[in-house]
Amino acid sequence: MEKVFDAHIHHLLKVPMNRAVGILQREFEQTGTEGGCFLSVPHEAGPDGIVHTEHLQNLKMLFFKHVFGENHYAFAGLMHPSDYTDRKAIKKDFLRQAEEYLSVGFDGIKMLEGYPSLLKARGFGLDDEIFDDFYAFMEKNGHPIIIHFANPAENWDREKASPHAIMAGRVYDGTYPTKDEISAEVFRVLDKFPRLRLAAAHFGFFMGEKQNAERFLGAYPNTYFDITPGGEQFFKMLEDWEYWHGFLLRYRNRIFYGTDFYAFSDADEETWKTLFLRRPRLIRQFFETDTEHDYMGNPFRGVALEKPLRDRIYRENAKHFLNPRTPVDKAYLVREAERLTLVPNKESPFADEDLAFILDTLKA
Ligand SMILES: [Zn+2]
Numbered sequence: 001m002e003k004v005f006d007a008h009i010h011h012l013l014k015v016p017m018n019r020a021v022g023i024l025q026r027e028f029e030q031t032g033t034e035g036g037c038f039l040s041v042p043h044e045a046g047p048d049g050i051v052h053t054e055h056l057q058n059l060k061m062l063f064f065k066h067v068f069g070e071n072h073y074a075f076a077g078l079m080h081p082s083d084y085t086d087r088k089a090i091k092k093d094f095l096r097q098a099e100e101y102l103s104v105g106f107d108g109i110k111m112l113e114g115y116p117s118l119l120k121a122r123g124f125g126l127d128d129e130i131f132d133d134f135y136a137f138m139e140k141n142g143h144p145i146i147i148h149f150a151n152p153a154e155n156w157d158r159e160k161a162s163p164h165a166i167m168a169g170r171v172y173d174g175t176y177p178t179k180d181e182i183s184a185e186v187f188r189v190l191d192k193f194p195r196l197r198l199a200a201a202h203f204g205f206f207m208g209e210k211q212n213a214e215r216f217l218g219a220y221p222n223t224y225f226d227i228t229p230g231g232e233q234f235f236k237m238l239e240d241w242e243y244w245h246g247f248l249l250r251y252r253n254r255i256f257y258g259t260d261f262y263a264f265s266d267a268d269e270e271t272w273k274t275l276f277l278r279r280p281r282l283i284r285q286f287f288e289t290d291t292e293h294d295y296m297g298n299p300f301r302g303v304a305l306e307k308p309l310r311d312r313i314y315r316e317n318a319k320h321f322l323n324p325r326t327p328v329d330k331a332y333l334v335r336e337a338e339r340l341t342l343v344p345n346k347e348s349p350f351a352d353e354d355l356a357f358i359l360d361t362l363k364a
Contacts, residue, residue, distance in 0.1 A: 001031075001032040002032060002284075002288070002310070002311075002314060003032050003033075003034045003314065003315060004031070004032055004033055004034070004257050004280070004314045004315065005033070005034060005035045005036055005071070005256070005257060005314065005315045005318050005319070006031075006033050006035075006036035006037070006257060006258055006259055006261050006280075007036060007037045007146070007199070007226050007256050007257065007258040007318045007321075008036075008037065008039060008146070008201060008226055008228045008258025008259060008260055008261065009024075009036045009037060009038050009039060009064075009258075009259075009260075009261040009262075010038075010039055010041060010260065010261070010262055011038070011057075011060055011061070011064070011262065011263060012041060012054075012262065013262050013263065013264060013265065014265070014349045014350075015263050015264070015265050016349075016350040016353055016354060016357070017060060017063070017350070017353075017354040017357050017358060018353075018354075018357040019263070019266075020263035021064075021067055021263075023263040023264065023265075023266055023272075024064070024068075024261075024263045026266075027261065027263065027264070027276045030276075030277070031261075031276070031277070031280040033261070033280075034071060034315075035070075035071030035072055035073075036071075036072060036073070036261070037072075037073040037074070037075055037107070037108075037146070037258075037318070037322075038060075038061040038062075038064045038065055038072065038073070038074045038075070039061065039075045039077075039110040039146060040057040040058045040060070040061040040074070040075060040076050040077040040110055041054070041057060041077055041110065041112050042054050042055070042057040042058060042077040042078075042079055042080075043077070043079075043080055043112065043118065044112070044115075044117075044118070045115070045117040045118045045120075045121040046117060046169055047117065047169035047170075049117075049120065049121045050121070051080070051082070051118065051121050051122070052347055053079075053080075053347055054347055054348045055340055055343055055346045055347065055348055055351070056340060056346065056348040056351060056354060056355070057077060057348075058076045058077060058079070058101070058106075058336075059333065059336045059337060059340060059358065060354070060358075061074040061075065061076065061106075062074045062076070062104070062105055062106060062328060062332075062333060062336075063333060063358050063361075063362075065105065065107075065328055066105075066328040066330065066333060066362075067361070070325075071325075073107040073108075073322060073325060074105065074106050074107060074328075075106060075107060075108045075109055075110035075144075075146055076097075076101035076106040076108075076109055076110070077109070077110050077111070077112065078094050078097055078098070078109065078111070078113075078134070079097065080122075081093075084122070084124070084130075087130055090130055091129070091130045091131075091132070091133055091134075092133065094130065094131060094133065094134040095133040095134050095137055097134075098134050098137055098138065098143070099137065102141070102143055103329075104328070104329040104332040105326055105327060105328035105329050105332070107144065107322055107323065107325065107326060108143055108144035108145060108146065108197075108322070109134075109138065109143070109144075109145050109146075110145075110146050110147075110148075111126075111145055111146070111147040111148065112148050113126055113131075113147075114126050114147055114148055114149025114150060114182055114185070114186065115148055115149075115151070116150065116151055116155075116170075116172050116176045116177065116182070117169075117170075117176075119176070119177050119182065120175060120176045120177065125177070125181075125182075125185040126147075126149065126182070126185040126186055126189055127185045127186075127188040127189050127192070131189075132192075135189060135192070135193045135196060136193065138193075138196060138197070139193045139195050139196045139197075142195075142197055142222075142323065143197065143323070144197045144198075144199065144321055144322060144323065145196065145197065145198050145199070146199045146201055146226065147186070147198060147199070147200060147201065148201040148202065149182050149183070149185075149186050149200065149204065149205075150179045150182040150183065150204075150205045151165075151170060151172075151179075151205060151230070152165070152205055152230060152232075152233065153179055153205065153208060153209075155170050155171055155172055156171075156172045156176075156178060156179055158171050158173075162232075179205070183204075183206075183209075183212055186200075186204075186216075187215065187216075190216075190219070190220050190223070194220050194221070195220075195221060195222055196220070196222060196223075197222040197224075197321065198220075198222065198223050198224070199223070199224035199225065199226055199256070199321055200216060200223070200224070200225050200226070201226050201228055201230075201258065202226070202227075202228050202229070202230035202233065203225045203226070203227055203228075203230075203233060203255075204216055204225060205230065205233065206225075207233035207234070207236040207237055207244070208233070208236040210243065210247075213225075213247065214247075217251045217254050223254065224254045224255065224256060224317070224321050225251075225254065225255045225256075226255075226256055226257070226258035227255060227256070227257060227258060227283065227313065228258035228259055228260050228279070229259065229260070229279050229282055229283065230260070232295065232296075232298055234282065234283075234286050234295075234300070235298060235300055237303075238300060238301070238303075241303060245303070245305075248305070248309060248313075249309065252309055252312050252317075253312065253317055253320060254317065255312075255313055255317060256313060256317040256318040256321060257283065257313055257314050257315070257318070259279040259280050259283065260279060261276070261279075261280075262275075262276070264276045278295075278296075282295050285300075285302050286300070286302050286303060287302065287303065287304075287305045287310055287313070288302065288304065288305075288310070289302035289304060290302050290303070290304040330362060333358070333362055334359065334362050334363070337355050337358045337359050337362070338359070340355055341355050341359075
């Protein structure tokens, strides 16, 4: 099996950390994943507009990096306050957080701030000046950001949205910013900070938008796409494969592999396999074969990408996007775990159990 470096790994499912480590290990082995980036997502919002905070996210990602070691990286998420009245103080704090995270072993920042439900709940965009000192710091020091913005275009159209998106409440009416508005925010950020080292997760959801895809990589020197599947975007490339093949060739240094990997519960072996193999298998069938396959009821034919291009996407390009791996500050991990132990009412599932496991492992 060809080896891959998965730049898009999360831990958000209800699996305690002491099990997650072993599960991830087995999932990595079975998918040929030889390294990757653990991405922190400390805040999420549903259609009810309530923002949830998972206090342990940053700690967990840095802990994974420490445990898995060589070839593994961690991206922190900015912790937001529940109230944005003191904008000056928050702006300063975003910068302070970034400086802290990048000095203790995180390799970059993951932004979910462009997610439609979070944009709506918070009422300000990615180009709000509240982020400016943070962006300026990241740009000046060449620190990487992986950003999720928008979602598949179909999610703005109830007629076309997938049943899964509708069920999950990811269908957007006029109370949400439009997809174009969100893209415009991203381009304004890049126009202001053009040398930002910025990777758009899920291809920026631009697989159906040639002009935007072209502008995102073509107009700025340090931008990247991760190819993490989302909303079956891969099939949009098939509608004009000649164009997209040319695109992948033209930007052959700027596109890298990711799958939205998780430690799935292994309570049931069959379900576990189906879930963790789903996206890695789609990517491999798509890029490595020229035969017919089915992805969740969608038939498609693989494109059999040339091997040298696949090598870049699978492993090499993420390394250009990332800076040399920094060591994890173990004392910081211990301090953070001890601090979080004292925080009351944490929303994280298994918070106390996870903190105990992390401290035990670190002190062993
Ligand atoms: Zn993700």
